[in-house]
Amino acid sequence: MRNITQDNITQAVIARFGDTPNPRTREIFVSLVQHLHAFARDVKLTEAEWFQGIDFLTRTGKMCDDKRQEFILLSDVLGLSMLTVAMNHDQAEGCTEPTVFGPFYVEGAPEYQTGDDIAQGAVGDPCEVTATIRAEDGMPIKDAVVDVWQADAEGHYDVQLAGLDRAQNRGRFRTDAEGKLRFRTVVAEAYPIPVDGTVGELLHAARRHPWRPAHLHFKIEAPGYASLITHVFKEGDPYLDSDAVFGVRQSLVARWEQKAEGAWRMHHDFVLARTAHDGAGATTQVHAGVEEAAPVLASA
Amino acid sequence: MRNITQDNITQAVIARFGDTPNPRTREIFVSLVQHLHAFARDVKLTEAEWFQGIDFLTRTGKMCDDKRQEFILLSDVLGLSMLTVAMNHDQAEGCTEPTVFGPFYVEGAPEYQTGDDIAQGAVGDPCEVTATIRAEDGMPIKDAVVDVWQADAEGHYDVQLAGLDRAQNRGRFRTDAEGKLRFRTVVAEAYPIPVDGTVGELLHAARRHPWRPAHLHFKIEAPGYASLITHVFKEGDPYLDSDAVFGVRQSLVARWEQKAEGAWRMHHDFVLARTAHDGAGATTQVHAGVEEAAPVLASA
Numbered sequence: 084m085r086n087i088t089q090d091n092i093t094q095a096v097i098a099r100f101g102d103t104p105n106p107r108t109r110e111i112f113v114s115l116v117q118h119l120h121a122f123a124r125d126v127k128l129t130e131a132e133w134f135q136g137i138d139f140l141t142r143t144g145k146m147c148d149d150k151r152q153e154f155i156l157l158s159d160v161l162g163l164s165m166l167t168v169a170m171n172h173d174q175a176e177g178c179t180e181p182t183v184f185g186p187f188y189v190e191g192a193p194e195y196q197t198g199d200d201i202a203q204g205a206v207g208d209p210c211e212v213t214a215t216i217r218a219e220d221g222m223p224i225k226d227a228v229v230d231v232w233q234a235d236a237e238g239h240y241d242v243q244l245a246g247l248d249r250a251q252n253r254g255r256f257r258t259d260a261e262g263k264l265r266f267r268t269v270v271a272e273a274y275p276i277p278v279d280g281t282v283g284e285l286l287h288a289a290r291r292h293p294w295r296p297a298h299l300h301f302k303i304e305a306p307g308y309a310s311l312i313t314h315v316f317k318e319g320d321p322y323l324d325s326d327a328v329f330g331v332r333q334s335l336v337a338r339w340e341q342k343a344e345g346a347w348r349m350h351h352d353f354v355l356a357r358t359a360h361d362g363a364g365a366t367t368q369v370h371a372g373v374e375e376a377a378p379v380l381a382s383a
Numbered sequence: 384m385r386n387i388t389q390d391n392i393t394q395a396v397i398a399r400f401g402d403t404p405n406p407r408t409r410e411i412f413v414s415l416v417q418h419l420h421a422f423a424r425d426v427k428l429t430e431a432e433w434f435q436g437i438d439f440l441t442r443t444g445k446m447c448d449d450k451r452q453e454f455i456l457l458s459d460v461l462g463l464s465m466l467t468v469a470m471n472h473d474q475a476e477g478c479t480e481p482t483v484f485g486p487f488y489v490e491g492a493p494e495y496q497t498g499d500d501i502a503q504g505a506v507g508d509p510c511e512v513t514a515t516i517r518a519e520d521g522m523p524i525k526d527a528v529v530d531v532w533q534a535d536a537e538g539h540y541d542v543q544l545a546g547l548d549r550a551q552n553r554g555r556f557r558t559d560a561e562g563k564l565r566f567r568t569v570v571a572e573a574y575p576i577p578v579d580g581t582v583g584e585l586l587h588a589a590r591r592h593p594w595r596p597a598h599l600h601f602k603i604e605a606p607g608y609a610s611l612i613t614h615v616f617k618e619g620d621p622y623l624d625s626d627a628v629f630g631v632r633q634s635l636v637a638r639w640e641q642k643a644e645g646a647w648r649m650h651h652d653f654v655l656a657r658t659a660h661d662g663a664g665a666t667t668q669v670h671a672g673v674e675e676a677a678p679v680l681a682s683a
Contacts, residue, residue, distance in 0.1 A: 085624050086633040089469035095629060096462035103589040111432065112589060114425045116461055122418035123466055126411050133467045137454045144444005144454075154437045154444075161416055162396035166423055167433045169389035289403040289412060324385050329395060333386040 093120045139281055146280040150242050152186040156282045159183060159328035160291070168312075177219055178356045181313045182330040185300065187240040192230055192253045200267040201254035207236030207269025210339065210347040214264040216303060217354055223262025224355060227305035230255050231266070233298070238274025258305075270339060270347050271297040273322050286327070293327050296320035297339075301353070308355035315351045393420045439581055446580040450542050452486040456582045459483060459628035460591070468612075477519055478656045481613045482630040485600065487540040492530055492553045500567040501554035507536030507569025510639065510647040514564040516603060517654055523562025524655060527605035530555050531566065533598070538574025558605075570639060570647050571597040573622050586627070593627050596620035597639075601653070608655035615651045 087095060096116050103109035122128075128136075146153035158164045164183045172181045195201060202209070216227045232253040234240050241251040258264050275293035278286060286293050297317035304310045316323060316331055318338045323331050339349045387395060396416050403409035422428075428436075446453035458464045464483045472481045495501060502509070516527045532553040534540050541551040558564050575593035578586060586593050597617035604610045616623060616631055618638045623631050639649045 085631050085636075087465055087469070087629050087631060089466060092462050092466050092469060092629060099591055099625070099629075100589050102591070105588070108588055111426050111428075112585075114422055118418045118422035118425070119461060119463055120466055122414055123463060124470070125414045125418070127470055128411075128467055130467055130471055132411065133458070133464070137452070137458065140440065140454045141444055141447045141452070144441055144447065147441045147444065152437070152441070154440045158433070158437065161419060162392050163419055163423060164433070165387055166389060166392050166420055167428055167430055169387070169392060170424070170427055171430050285412075288405070288408055289400050291399055291402070325399070329387050329392060329399075331385050331387060336385075 089124075093117065096120070139284075143281040151277070151280075153280045153282060155186045156276060156280070157285070159185075159276070160282055160286065162329045165329045175219060175356045177354055179311055179313060179353045180332045180334050181311055182332060182335060183314075183328055184312050185328075187234075187242060188230070188232060188300070188302065189242060189250070189253060192232065192255050193250050195254045195256055195266060197256070197259065197263075197265050198267070199254070199256075201231065201250075201252055202235075202267065202269045203249060203251045205235040205241070205251040205269050207272070208345045208347055209267060210270045210349060211265070211267055211342075212299065213348070213350045214301075215352045216258050216262045216264065216305070217352065218308070218357060219354055223258070223260070224305045224308065225258055225260050225262060227258040227262070227303055227308075227355075228255060229258065229264055229304075230300075230302040231268070232300045233268065233271045234274050236269055236272050238272060243277075268299075271299050271317055273297045273320055276327050291327065292322075292325065294322045295326055295328060296322035296331060298330075299349070303353060303355065305355060307358060309358050311353065311355055313353075315349070317349075389424075393417065396420070439584075443581040451577070451580075453580045453582060455486045456576060456580070457585070459485075459576070459630075460582055460586065462629045465629045475519060475656045477654055479611055479613060479653045480632045480634050481611055482632060482635060483614075483628055484612050485628075487534075487542060488530070488532060488600070488602065489542060489550070489553060492532065492555050493550050495554045495556055495566060497556070497559065497563075497565050498567070499554070499556075501531065501550075501552055502535075502567065502569045503549060503551045505535040505541070505551040505569050507572070508645045508647055509567060510570045510649060511565070511567055511642075512599065513648070513650045514601075515652045516558050516562045516564065516605070517652065518608070518657060519654055523558070523560070524605045524608065525558055525560050525562060527558040527562070527603055527608075527655075528555060529558065529564055529604075530600075530602040531568070532600045533568065533571045534574050536569055536572050538572060543577075568599075571599050571617055573597045573617075573620055576627055591627065592622075592625065594622045595626055595628060596622040596631060598630075599649070603653060603655065605655060607658060609658050611653065611655055613653075615649070617649075 097113050100112040103112055143153045168181055168183055216224045235252055241247055241253055252268055256264050273294055273296050278293045297320050298314040300314055302312050314335055316336045318336050337349055337351045339347050342348050397413050400412040403412055443453045443457060468481050468483055516524045535552055541547055541553055552568055556564050573594055573596050578593045597620050598614040600614055602612050614635055616636045618636050637649055637651045639647050642648050
């Protein structure tokens, strides 16, 4: 193709991806080109706007380090993360719904025993959390591995606190023979996602607030069951209808009850879906999934 | 919106951009969300693929520095750069067509006089270049400011050569009273775009070659005329039909003629479009355009 014009360029680019040996990779490249070009055509993107886009993406990359993932945040505020989660988990009726993973999970959280306090000095009112993990038929799931993590009362995860050298509000438990879980933490509070980067610029330009309703993260894994990544959201939170990252599902909203002055409790029941095949749980977890999936770019 | 599903999330995200005060910014955000979600739905993007995309974009950002712009390169190989150029320049019949700007332009190139040698020691066979800059009616354009830049015989621009502390194959001229231009350089040769970054991974996965046909860059500005950013491509180059960045237009192909053993010449005539209003040339140049345009993100 020697004479590229606005009328033939999309087909020319698609044709150039025709020799991609991995069919899935080819499908993704071709669809990406079609939608990227359709976007540019729809808005008749100017050269100045194109360059602003280049600059925005470049600065988004520069914001990323081992504690900050601005591209995940961008995907979150554009609803792409939640769309991807929703598309990949057509939950069986009665199973707990998943939601976004978020950027604050940490591998290798401390392992705790039933009743332990994961707060480890974090700011906030004390709260006892109890939960059950069951199968669809109501059978308790024993020895499920449950990661929990949350922000403190000031809206910060431990990894956001400069100088903190230990885990706070983060830990791993195993369910008992009755599928039960119990631990102490602080009360989750609403917090804003970080706005000192490019995602903050985007939210400001759109006059969108950066707040997420108060929530507690759960990652639950058990052999023979689909892994579950989800949150429990706090009933009554003013941001339940406008979560900055579109993660709220009504079924995940629970009541934090006050037991006494400054002492709270929360209970939630989780239901995991059995995997079709027996054996190790078919993980639907994002990071583990990455390792298992055929890589798009390294197709041999 | 409290119960986000794959069926309602796109409308929920679009609604959230409804208060964007700048109408153009709102139009771009809404279209971006629609096409981004449509892409994810079309391919039913998995969570593992989503994470690969996040990782790819992050590493693309990390490749960028003051001498390397991997996001522009990505836009180039996806045809987005050329599409943007083509959409924004419906050339009047008879005017020289523009093509991609590329990542190797440098502000403040050395100013030269007619007949000077811009090679400054660069590797390659010597070549004399002559050109005319005229209006559509054939009138010569005097004092047009013409930037020229190109790779050396080994395919490197000066900014890619570590340790080089001066400009090579790069300079600025002014046309004489007859709209003429003349300078010495080396013969342009085909070269591969850099493949040591994420764009190289993409090209490899697609089994696409990274070559660009031999070319010489021109940026031409004159008061009262639309600025022109274009290339002249070398006739006979084997990559004219498969330029890695989709920049070739038949009207921009010219003959490099051999005058003697190892000595070459090339001539090309450029025609600029008059701008509607008189006065300073309405720049269509990418970087200048960025400064002039209403910024998408900083909309007040």
